Amino acid sequence: MLRATLRSFLAHKGRLLLSALAVVLSVAFVAGSLIFSDTVSRTFDRLFASTAADVTVAPKDDFGSRVATGAVRTVPAALADRLARVPGAASAHAEVRADNVTVVDAQRRFLGSTTGAPTIASDWYVTDRSPVELTSGHAPRGAGEALLDADTADRKHVRIGDTLTVMAQPGTLRVRVVGIATFTTTNPGASHVYLDPRVAAAKLLGSPARATGVTVQAAPGVSDAVLKQRVVAAVGAGAYDVKTAAEHAKSSAEQLGTFLDVIKYVMLGFAGIAVLVGIFLIVNTFSMLIAQRTRELGLLRALGADRRQVRRSVLTEAVLLGLVGSTLGLAAGIGLAAGLIRLMGAFGMNLRAADMVVGRPTPVAAYVVGVGVTFVAAYLPARRAAAVSPMAALADADVAGVGRPLRTRAVVGAVVGALGVAALAGCAAASRTASAASLLGLGVVLTLVATVVAGPLLVRPVIRVLGGAFPALFGPVGRMSQRNALRNPRRTGATAAALMVGLALVGGMSVASASMSASFDQQIDRTLGADFVVQNANFIPFSEEVTDRVRGTEGVGLVVRQRFAPVALRLPDGRRVTTTASGYDPRVDDVAHVTYVGGGSAAALAPGGIGMDADFARDHGVRLGSVLPVEFPGGRRAALKVGALTDQDAAEGFGMQGGVFLGLATVERYVPGGQDTALYVNAAAGTDADRLRPRLERALNPYPQVQVRDQADYKELVHDQIAVLLYLVYALLGLAIVIAVLGVVNTLALSVVERTREIGLLRAIGLARRQLRRMIRLESVVIAVFGAVLGLALGLVWGVCTQQVLALQGMKALAVPWGTIVAVVVGSAVVGVVAALLPALRASRMNVLAAIAHE
């Protein structure tokens, strides 16, 4: 029996090829993402472990907030001298490092990363653990010299002798590049400038007596843990964050981990799509192979093979396919990981492909996914094969593509579909975000399952309509192609399902993102009253000089500054809410249209005042006039009186829970040394805004980190940020389409084989090759468009429900991107044409006589 199985596997290897490709793709994404994230985390673990000082002392981080305030937290530089005298310490160094500087070259080009990685300025202090070494030039001496990291120098074509402008919080300094520092390990993507340690603190922190941290090296024989204990004893518990090398490496890795997790989940998302779509393809292939081999299987049964043996034979074939696919997929995954590593290099993160890590779980996962998926997908067809009666061997080979009744599918599809619709309806009616989101998830899964199950039932009515014009447009060729697509609804349904899944996701996501864009547009229209906003794309604070320049520009009237501050509110209901507050200058009402439910900006922005969203206040028992204890970083505390309650729809959407705002002077007092995040600018009376803009732009020319935006530009910025989400969706779509095309090719190729005699007859009675090709192409198009229509319909429903959930977060606008949807339908027709190329060619090349004689 095994020999028969092997023979059959080899005999059908051409037909199994496309299924194998689906397995390869799924496994490649699984393996690739595992290898990539293993490689990255191994690389950084090594980097952090090898470069961390034995003990690091840093300002206490009691907030864990990542919001960029522009302020640099410091410790006294003298702490280093104290710690150097701790028993067991070999040396201590006061570290100076500013993560939020802007570096511009002589041509006023921005040298920082465009992907949001920080630009770091620090003191040049080389130990045996430094991740960098000086590879050309000399170390910086005095305030006018600096080193630049080699990657940035290469990327931006900076050479020794070039002049750079470094904008730090205390002020701007001009430096000459006197050397290039090269990373001996991996550079995580940041740009680095190194200054002379003697001037770094003064230039970067504003005071030579400050430092951003102290690194302590242990004397021989003293363990990190022991040294840490002694350091803590020396500085007092709770005053600073004190970490051993291992702890420091771990927390650094955790910070990086969130970014890497995103990549990992994206990759696994791709793998998921590939697996899901691949399953349809494999189920379909095996079903068709078994339908074609009915007589052969009947013969096996007639010769005495029992059902179990037949089933096992088919499943063995599936496992073989899975093994071959997994092996190839593993290899492709290694290639994919290598490609990703190279891609990260283009973004400035230099990983070395040679350091690629293939952990033991990777091949295990690859084979489990590959073989598992194939086995599961082949299980139903195998059962069907086992059910073939021995009589099938004797009966006349029946005409291809007779479907069994679809009653079970109808019942299961209707029940699951009803549950899914109920979940979606519940989600649309829900008033709490958390429950709405989980109902949405449930509804999406259930409706997807229902559509897949009931897909074959929809084939007939939908394709009747879709292909309705075919006979009129394309004559008998069109009629036959439409009928061929209707011939085996189960097969057409399964083939289209592959395309449907991908397009449903795309439809849902594009409705959601269009609605988000529209909501933000509404919000911007409603609230933004300023002529211009000066800020950068990433909400990274900029230096004081920008503000001064803007204020000094002729024709500028009002300038309202905005600054972020992390705060923790102690609320009357006993909850402690950590969020980000915005600080504004007075007269915020002249640059923003805020709806006040109670109070006003004057009270909220006054010293000792605070304002917040009315809904948030109500939920937590806050009233106008309540006095709230508020904590700021660095242990600063204040009691602030609620002076305004506002109606802010989208505050939560911007990730700023509670919509908390206060006076900029208050922020300056409790978070000293901060930098502005945005400037809202109005033209002076009598100055035309259109005239002002070029002047502002000219004034800000030396500061490429900020841009001047009017309302339209601001909307575009928001759209661009949402578009990042869309690009991901389109990439998913691309993958889903590739696999779906494989599925359509597969179905058509097998159909062509099944219909060999029919094709021979058509050719004999005078169907030209061109017409035959068109017939197959049209069938392919109608299948693809069917999948697209089903998928988009499902996606639209999902998208509308998603918008309902987003509406709870204040994004009230619903927008359906009809242009995208029409484009996807047209695109799916093109996909159909492409998928039909090979099967049509094959059919048209068929020898007429051989086709007629075909048994």
Next chain:
Amino acid sequence: MSTPAAEHAPGLSPADGVAARARGLTKAYGSGETAVLALDSVDVDVVRGRFTAVMGPSGSGKSTLMHCLAGLDTVSAGQVWLGDTEITGLRERELTQLRRDRIGFMFQSFNLIPTLSAAENITLPMDIAGRRPDPAWLEQVIDALGLRDRLRHRPAQLSGGQQQRVACARALVSRPELIFADEPTGNLDSRAGLEVLGFLRQAVDELGQTVVMVTHDPGAAAHSDLVLFLADGRIVDEMERPTAEAVLERMKRFDGVRAAVEDTGRGTDGTGADGERRG
């Protein structure tokens, strides 16, 4: 393309010309020592307006002869004409058009496109050509074949005999110069077979159609005007106005020769052919 169907109006006196002609028609499969001659320099004239049957034992080349005459297969040597058109040397696309417009086909089985109704199957070649069938003629053919109440049925809903009648209607409706029927009764019971043969006979007698039928059934061949006997790739005999008994007798002699050849243990093709020719 002109309208050859019009040139060949039905009802002309029989035997007023040649519908198809082959000279030195040779068809070899394979090459070199393993080459097999399926047709060995065959000369044949298919007379217009007559019902010609081609008979012979299996492997005699009768199907190959039909395929070559119908432009379905290429020839190794020799020439074939359909009417005045030499079809040997025509290109694939021209051959397809020729089959579509000037020839009708009936096969043993799998004659119809399963997704199309009987009516759609009947008009399929004309639909493909983008021509409209002559409505009066279409009605006449449908009624003649008794398909009036079967027009909306799919092939799967028709009996074998009804399916062959649809195929027959399809072959007739475009008024082709020549209808080729390859074992049209092979899969039918005798009553349905007789019916189909009756229609072909009727088409020749009443409509002036030219029909070439390949068969191995002497009873079927008896409905023809002329039987050509093929053996080992050559036309070895012909019989005008055949009867089933006479044809059977003739065929028995092939078997007799074959048996004799096997008895003497000299199973070469040459001897077999010689034996037949002597017989």
